Amino acid sequence: MRKTMQSVAAAGAVAIVAATGAPALGQSTSDEIAKYREALQDGNPAELWEARGEAMWKTPRGPAKVSFERCDLGLGPGVVKGAYAQLPRYFPDAKRVMDLETRLVWCMVNQQGMTEAAARKTVFGNGSEKRSDLEALAAYVASQSQGVAMNVPIDEPHVHDMYRLGEKMFYYRGGTHDFACATCHGDDGRRIRLQDLPNLTKTEGAQKAYTTWPAYRVSQGELRTFQWRLNDCFRQQRFPELEYGSDASIALTAYLAGRANGAAYDGPAIKR
Amino acid sequence: MADPMKIRANLVGDSTEVKVLMSHEMETGQRKDAQGNVIPAWFIQKVTVLHGDKIVLSAQWGPAVSKNPFVSFRFKGGAKGDKVKITWVDSRNDTRTDEATIA
Amino acid sequence: MRTFVATRVAMMISAVGVVLHGCASAPPETDDAAARAAAMMKSSFKAHGQATLARLDQDETQRLCSEYAGRPLPAPIVERIQKANLATIRYPGDNNLVGDWKAGEKIAQSGQGFQYSDDPKGPAGANCYACHQLSPKELSYGTIGPSLYRFGKLRGYTDETRRYAWQKIYNAEAFAACSSMPRFGYHGILTEQQIRDVVALLVDPASPVNQ
Numbered sequence: 001m002r003k004t005m006q007s008v009a010a011a012g013a014v015a016i017v018a019a020t021g022a023p024a025l026g027q028s029t030s031d032e033i034a035k036y037r038e039a040l041q042d043g044n045p046a047e048l049w050e051a052r053g054e055a056m057w058k059t060p061r062g063p064a065k066v067s068f069e070r071c072d073l074g075l076g077p078g079v080v081k082g083a084y085a086q087l088p089r090y091f092p093d094a095k096r097v098m099d100l101e102t103r104l105v106w107c108m109v110n111q112q113g114m115t116e117a118a119a120r121k122t123v124f125g126n127g128s129e130k131r132s133d134l135e136a137l138a139a140y141v142a143s144q145s146q147g148v149a150m151n152v153p154i155d156e157p158h159v160h161d162m163y164r165l166g167e168k169m170f171y172y173r174g175g176t177h178d179f180a181c182a183t184c185h186g187d188d189g190r191r192i193r194l195q196d197l198p199n200l201t202k203t204e205g206a207q208k209a210y211t212t213w214p215a216y217r218v219s220q221g222e223l224r225t226f227q228w229r230l231n232d233c234f235r236q237q238r239f240p241e242l243e244y245g246s247d248a249s250i251a252l253t254a255y256l257a258g259r260a261n262g263a264a265y266d267g268p269a270i271k272r
Numbered sequence: 273m274a275d276p277m278k279i280r281a282n283l284v285g286d287s288t289e290v291k292v293l294m295s296h297e298m299e300t301g302q303r304k305d306a307q308g309n310v311i312p313a314w315f316i317q318k319v320t321v322l323h324g325d326k327i328v329l330s331a332q333w334g335p336a337v338s339k340n341p342f343v344s345f346r347f348k349g350g351a352k353g354d355k356v357k358i359t360w361v362d363s364r365n366d367t368r369t370d371e372a373t374i375a
Numbered sequence: 376m377r378t379f380v381a382t383r384v385a386m387m388i389s390a391v392g393v394v395l396h397g398c399a400s401a402p403p404e405t406d407d408a409a410a411r412a413a414a415m416m417k418s419s420f421k422a423h424g425q426a427t428l429a430r431l432d433q434d435e436t437q438r439l440c441s442e443y444a445g446r447p448l449p450a451p452i453v454e455r456i457q458k459a460n461l462a463t464i465r466y467p468g469d470n471n472l473v474g475d476w477k478a479g480e481k482i483a484q485s486g487q488g489f490q491y492s493d494d495p496k497g498p499a500g501a502n503c504y505a506c507h508q509l510s511p512k513e514l515s516y517g518t519i520g521p522s523l524y525r526f527g528k529l530r531g532y533t534d535e536t537r538r539y540a541w542q543k544i545y546n547a548e549a550f551a552a553c554s555s556m557p558r559f560g561y562h563g564i565l566t567e568q569q570i571r572d573v574v575a576l577l578v579d580p581a582s583p584v585n586q
């Protein structure tokens with residue numbers, strides 16, 4: 001559950017341990033950062049994207065002038081409540097395992113009559129002049145799964161296969177720096193600079209991580225989705241660019257979302 | 273026309289607690305784009321909150337306030353059903369007014 | 376509803392036992408999942424600037440480390456990887472392994488280089504502080520690797536220490552098969568002079584690392 005905080009005022013204060021000799025930074029700084037994060041929960045700008053997405057969901061759009069109320073996210077046409085918590089899943093009409101974003105694009109193309117190119121024109125927004133409809137829609141749909149236990153159908157054969165492939169990809173070492181997802185996310189107690197890294201190979205870490213995306217990234221000033229998170233991880237891994245809605249992106253999402261099964265979805269959240 | 277604000281107003285004891293999330297770029301004028309050109313400053317300069325016809329909060333903001341500002345404050349008085357009206361004006365003279373009912 | 380029926384059918388198939396593997400843990404390598412995953416990756420990425428698709432091609436070390444990820448490395452594999460990586464290490468012609476620690480500190484602080492968002496002409500950093508503690512003055516350090524505080528002081532200011540530092544930076548997997556540390560020399564991330572400077576940061580008695 002999102003917590004409400006008393007005051008937002010001086011929440012930015014972070015206690016720095018004075019360095020004498022070999023300082024062990026550890027707990028006090030981590031605790032202060034955690035307090036700062038809690039204070040940010042109130043007034044999460046993600047709500048602005050959720051509101052925009054909700055309006056968009058109900059508005060007839062595209063050449064066919066159809067709203068998303070016909071879009072089946074797995075629980076029936078137009079059913080949004082709880083939908084995010086059971087994605088990715090296999091869709092027989094598309095003959096494909098899809099995450100939320102690829103399913104939204106599918107509905108835009110197959111129901112609203114848009115071309116694939118038009119639907120994907122701006123997938124990651126950049127300021128008020130360059131907005132992403134997909135980010136707003138994702139924020140809205142995700143918000144409707146708040147508090148719902150993650151229940152990705154990982155035993156369904158198609159999803160199961162993608163889950164296994166995603167696991168292999170998680171450990172795929174490559175690029176100029178020999179990085180894999182596991183390099184940062186494969187063990188407990190890892191931190192890059194001062195950013196704590198969740199251990200995605202353990203249930204607890206996977207649950208905490210997956211249930212907080214989409215999220216408003218303060219440093220981006222934007223609402224970012226899991227497709228964005230994967231894309232940006234690979235950029236930093238010195239890999240080429242992960243294509244939006246690609247098979248690999250869905251396989252990795254199936255793996256990481258599946259590992260979060262059982263945990264209550266807690267987004268859209270707010271992150272640094 | 274700018275995006276609507278999200279406003280929550282609740283009675284807490286004998287005060288009203290107001291929380292408002294505004295949608296605004298709040299560009300400081302210090303940033304540069306990918307080509308190296310300065311992105312022009314564009315930020316909310318004035319915020320006024322009315323309870324009935326009484327000003328309960330008046331603020332003058334500058335570029336130090338971050339994008340998509342969130343403000344939380346309390347004022348004495350207010351009753352369930354009363355209207356709280358919030359207006360902002362920015363450096364381009366754009367303005368936005370939204371209303372909420374005290375719950 | 377059609378969706379509901381499809382889900383019921385899927386569940387019935389599962390119950391009959393068509394699904395062979397449990398999803399809870401990594402099963403032993405009995406199928407082609409690794410090969411299919413690699414193929415799927417290649418078709419899911421696109422070249423962007425300096426980050427070409429060739430970066431997805433794995434060398435022998437990357438392939439083995441991916442294959443054994445999440446499980447203990449058998450001793451023969453460890454030996455094979457370490458031996459192969461040791462053989463890749465090149466030394467400067469003049470045998471001078473130590474440069475300027477001040478330049479080394481800048482290289483350790485910089486995380487630039489080789490991302491498709493980076494300037495391909497710009498110098499790369501080693502981003503040491505992302506994973507390691509080094510100078511005690513820098514509080515913003517990572518914990519993916521061990522602390523390097525007092526690296527030179529603890530090992531002794533000897534030729535052996537200088538040489539080890541050079542080797543480790545050049546190719547960390549010569550000593551630790553499947554290490555998380557990038558192979559800075561082998562992959563050409565750092566220039567010869569840059570490696571000298573980072574070595575200096577670690578082994579120079581005047582370096583903040585050794586204070």
